[in-house]
Amino acid sequence: MRVRAAVVLPVPVLLLAAACGGGESAPPPALSKDEAQRVLARYADAANKAGQRLDGDALAAVETDPQLAMDRAAFRLGRAARRPFTPVRFVQSVFYIPRMQGYPRWFAADTVTSATPPGAKQPRTTRHALVFTQAAAGAPWLLAASPHPGGDEMSRVRLDGDGYAQAVAPGASGLAVSPSRIGAAHAALLSGGPQAPGAGVLAPGPQTTQSYDALRQAQVGLRKNGVRLHTRFTPDSSPVYALRTKDGGALVWYVLRQHESYRAARLGKLAVTGDLTGLAPAKAARTRLDATVLVQYLATVPASGHAAVGGMYRKAVAARAS
Template identity: 45%
Template sequence: MRTAYTALAFLPLALTAACGGAAKDAEAAPPPALSLDQAKSVFETYASADRKADSALDAGQLPAIATGSQLEMDTATYRTAKATGKKPETPTFTEPVFYVPRIASGQRWFAVDTASTTRGVEIRHALLFVEEGGRWKLAADPQRGNASPIKGVRLDDEGYAEAATDGLQVAPADLPAAHASLLTQGPQAAGAQNLAAGQQTTQTYDALQKVSKNLRKSGMTFTSAFTPAEQPAYALRTQDGGAVAWYALKQQEAYKGKKIPVSGELAGLLPGGQIARKSLTSTSLLQYLAAVPQEGQVAVVGLNRRTVAAQSG
C-alpha cells in the first residue's frame, strides 16, 4: 500500500566549561521518540498486522495500525477490492532504515525508509509512524518508483535524527498550503514559486487543465481543487541544513455530463458499480515526500494517492 559557530570566538567559554560541558550537552538533548530497537519492533508488528488485515480485507482491523489519511486510504482500498474481486497486493518490506528523531515535546513519531517489489517494479516507501492513544500507527506512505533510499539525514553519535521545523526555504507546516495553491491555481499562485517544476507540481497542474479542456469537447465539465489535509507535516533535518518532509493534501473533483464513466477506484465507492452517471464528485487523498532546502526550491520526490469517497447524481 519520508548554524555553525566560530570556535575562536567561544574559546574562553569552552575552556572554563571543559569539565562539565559535555555532560550538560548530553543532559540538554531531548530524548528520542523511542529507541531504534523499539522502532524496529513497531515496524515489524505493523507489517505482520497489515498482512493479516489485507488477507481478510477486514477494515475493522485497520484503526489499530493506521491513522489519518492512511486509514482513509486503506479503508477505501478494501471497499474497492471487495467490489471488484481483486485483492490488493500486500508489500513485503526489505532493507528498512530507521530515522528516529529526538523530540522535546509534542507528538512522537519516526520514519522508516524501506523497499518492496510490485509487479517487478521496486518501490521505495517512506513510512511515517506516529504515536496515537498509546499505540504506534502508520500515518503516511509516500512512494518513489525505482528510487534510491533517502540519503543525507543528519544523525547524531547515537544514530538518532533531528526534527526540522525552521531554518528552511519553506517551513514544513507551510508546505501543504503552497502545494495546494499551485495544483489548484497554477504556478502563479501565492507560494507556488517555492516549489520546483516537476511531475507532482507543474506537470500535474498542466495535466488537469488538459483533462478539463478535452472533457469540454465531449460535452462534460470538470473541476479540481486541492486543500491541505487535516494532519500535520513532519520533517527530518538533513546534513546540508535542509530537510526531508512528509505532508498530505485533499483533492476534490467534480464532473457533469450525460454519461460519465465509472471505473477503477470509483467502482467500489459508488452504489451501482460501473454504471455511467450524469454527475459525480470524488475526494482523493495525496501523501507527499519532499526535499526542502535551506535556500532554493522544494523538490517533491514521493507520492501516494487514493480516491477515498465519491457521490453521484
C-alpha cells in the first residue's frame, strides 16, 4: 500500500526558493524557513496518526483536495485489502518557497519517502513533488498535491540571489501553453489521441502518447473478453500551481479527472478489484461498473516548443457497480 501519510521526519536538508527577484521591492516569501519546517513536521505527525488507524477523516486536518480525496481512497483500499500499515519518513527534502502577496499562499517541496514494509530487508523509496497551500491568514497549511517526478524536474526551478523562486500565474502568457490550459490539452490527447484539437502542444512520452496507446490496447483486450470500456478525461477543478524554470518556462502541477465505464453482456466478466478495492462492494459488479479516477501531473513547459509531462500520481476515488 502506498501510504504517504505515516511519516517519521528526520532533519531535512532545506533549500529555500521562491518568486520574483530579491531586493527591497520584492514581496515577502510565503513563509519562513522555520515555518516550512514546522508545516512538514505537523503534517508528518498528523498523517502518521491517521495512518495508524487508516482514518481518512483525520487527514482533513492536514490535507486538501485532490490529495485528500486520493489518500482517503487509499485508506479505504488498505482497510478492505487488510494490508498492514507501513510507516514512512521524509528524507532528502528540498523546499521551494515563493514570494507572494495575499492569499492563497503555497510552496513546493522535492522530497523522498522511505518505507520498509513488513518482511522487507531494504527500505523502498519514492520521490514526491509536494505542494502545500494556505487559504487565508491563520489557516492551516495543507498538502494539496504529491505527484511522483519522472526525473529531475524540480532542479530546473530558477532561483534568485536570495534563494527564492518565482511563482507563475495560471494564465501567464509567453509559454508554449499557459499553465491553466495544459490540463485541457492533456485531456484532449488522452481522450482523442495526439491528433485531437489542442493536443499538439504536448511532447510524446509515457504520460501522453504512450498512455493513450496503452489505453487503446486495453480496450481491445477487454472487448475480446466480452467487456466494453469507455473512458474520457477532463481537467479537474483543482488549482493549478507553477514555478518559473531556468530556461524561462514553467514547472506546472495540474490534475485530470478520468471517467471509466465498463459494460459486460454476461455475468462474471466484471469485478471490483485492484485500485477500485474498497470503493464498492467486491461482488457488486454484475454487468456495469463506473469509476472516477484523479490523476495529478507534473509538467515542464518551455517558452516555446512542446510541454513534457514527466510526473504523475493516479488513484481511483469513486466506484459504482450494478
